[in-house]
Amino acid sequence: MADITHGTWIKDGKAVDKVFSDGRQIYGRNLASGTNQEYAMGFGIPNTTWEYGYAYLKLPITNVGEILPQDPHGFWYTLTKGTTYTQTIWFETDATVKDLSAAQITWFSKWVHDYQPATVQKLGQNSYKLVSTYTWPGKGDNNSVRLFDIGGLGKAFDLNTGTYLKFGKLKLEKGDISTPYSPAPEDILK
Numbered sequence: 001m002a003d004i005t006h007g008t009w010i011k012d013g014k015a016v017d018k019v020f021s022d023g024r025q026i027y028g029r030n031l032a033s034g035t036n037q038e039y040a041m042g043f044g045i046p047n048t049t050w051e052y053g054y055a056y057l058k059l060p061i062t063n064v065g066e067i068l069p070q071d072p073h074g075f076w077y078t079l080t081k082g083t084t085y086t087q088t089i090w091f092e093t094d095a096t097v098k099d100l101s102a103a104q105i106t107w108f109s110k111w112v113h114d115y116q117p118a119t120v121q122k123l124g125q126n127s128y129k130l131v132s133t134y135t136w137p138g139k140g141d142n143n144s145v146r147l148f149d150i151g152g153l154g155k156a157f158d159l160n161t162g163t164y165l166k167f168g169k170l171k172l173e174k175g176d177i178s179t180p181y182s183p184a185p186e187d188i189l190k
Helices: none
Strands: 004-006 009-011 014-016 018-020 025-027 040-043 049-051 054-058 067-070 076-078 084-093 104-106 115-117 119-124 127-135 144-146 164-174
Touching: 040 054, 104 127, 115 127
Parallel strands: none
Antiparallel strands: 004 018, 009 014, 018 025, 040 067, 049 054, 054 164, 076 144, 084 127, 084 164, 104 115, 119 127
């Protein structure tokens, strides 16, 4: 195993990422603030309600479109050109799996959708995470990106089956590895 040159901790009010001495990231700082607070998912589905720390929706539903954060939080972040980022969305559902490779994330900026492949990983019974890695710049000329914007979830799961869909943790981090959830340091220091 490679040596660790530094670790994730809060030092002098700033977060420091863990990386191997060869530069590979192992625990990334969550760049998206507010992910540990109430949010709703909606737009292409009925808006979720906030229950027990999850954005919850009762199933079945039909006509599933693009799913993205709604009020009270929208998650926007200014990306740096030439930098690789990973978005991860943890969610749960008992809907029937159709095709886990069909889901996508749109790295949406300045009214331009930039759909990129996403991987849905099964973590346990009814528990999944959706991961998309992308090196910026995207197709738009604006670096401000709306995060956690899901396309194709209705192609990955038959949301006309099952009883619930709930979104939990959200994370944006630098690098090409999806690491365990942690809130943004500024959310902890408040």
